[in-house]
Amino acid sequence: MSKRILLVEDEPGLVLTLTDRLTSEGYQVESARDGEIGLERASNEAFDGIILDVMLPRKNGFDVCRDLRQRNVTTPILMLTARGQIVDKVVGLKLGADDYLTKPFEMMELLARVEALLRRAATPAANPAISANETYQFDSIKINFRRAEVERDGGSIELSAKEFQLLRYFIEHREATLTRDELLNEVWGYDAMPTTRTVDVHVAWLRQKLEPNPRHPIYILTIHGMGYKFVG
Ligand code: CA
Numbered sequence: 001m002s003k004r005i006l007l008v009e010d011e012p013g014l015v016l017t018l019t020d021r022l023t024s025e026g027y028q029v030e031s032a033r034d035g036e037i038g039l040e041r042a043s044n045e046a047f048d049g050i051i052l053d054v055m056l057p058r059k060n061g062f063d064v065c066r067d068l069r070q071r072n073v074t075t076p077i078l079m080l081t082a083r084g085q086i087v088d089k090v091v092g093l094k095l096g097a098d099d100y101l102t103k104p105f106e107m108m109e110l111l112a113r114v115e116a117l118l119r120r121a122a123t124p125a126a127n128p129a130i131s132a133n134e135t136y137q138f139d140s141i142k143i144n145f146r147r148a149e150v151e152r153d154g155g156s157i158e159l160s161a162k163e164f165q166l167l168r169y170f171i172e173h174r175e176a177t178l179t180r181d182e183l184l185n186e187v188w189g190y191d192a193m194p195t196t197r198t199v200d201v202h203v204a205w206l207r208q209k210l211e212p213n214p215r216h217p218i219y220i221l222t223i224h225g226m227g228y229k230f231v232g
Contacts, residue, residue, distance in 0.1 A: 003048040003118055007031040008038030008064065009080070010056055018051070021107055022114070035059025043071055049118050053080045062095055069096035069161055074148055076117045094205070096160040120189045136171050138219065138232035141210060143167070157209050166202050170220065170230035179227040203228060
């Protein structure tokens, strides 16, 4: 069955080109020409992936991304950002996008990114640490993987999609020392992010949300010269 992609983009020429090319690659492509329509369609219909432009009429791509994650829509998102807007990448990551591509881009690069995005989403890792009903608990923190929810003492903790994937990888590899390169490869999937700094930023965000004292972590430990180890 062909994968269904939602393309949220207002530039008619780009919509046409991308739709043609993705369709010829075997994808089923639907498009939305502004952020409001994109948000509604992505919330109410099943898509395998979303290509989301940042600069959109009515509602920008960041707001669409944030609202989707708040609605617990976990569809993988590839954001299209303008050239050189590094700040955009950081903001987008924090809001739960999975990957970025800077405009203008090569069509081959976009196709490779889309393929990787959908492949990652389709292959959940084997996870012996996670019980059959898809939950994991440490101390007062309880994680429901199926529902993508995290609770502490019954109160909910908001995680971005990427923070959630990173936490899941840590739990699946509990007590193992994981290098930044491994985390980058396994959680981000391939060399999309040029720097392992991305990993450090996400670990810091996870610590802020999960650790009793983020300055002195007891769950996600730094192993100097090596990487990180989850011991929750
Ligand atoms: Ca645009």
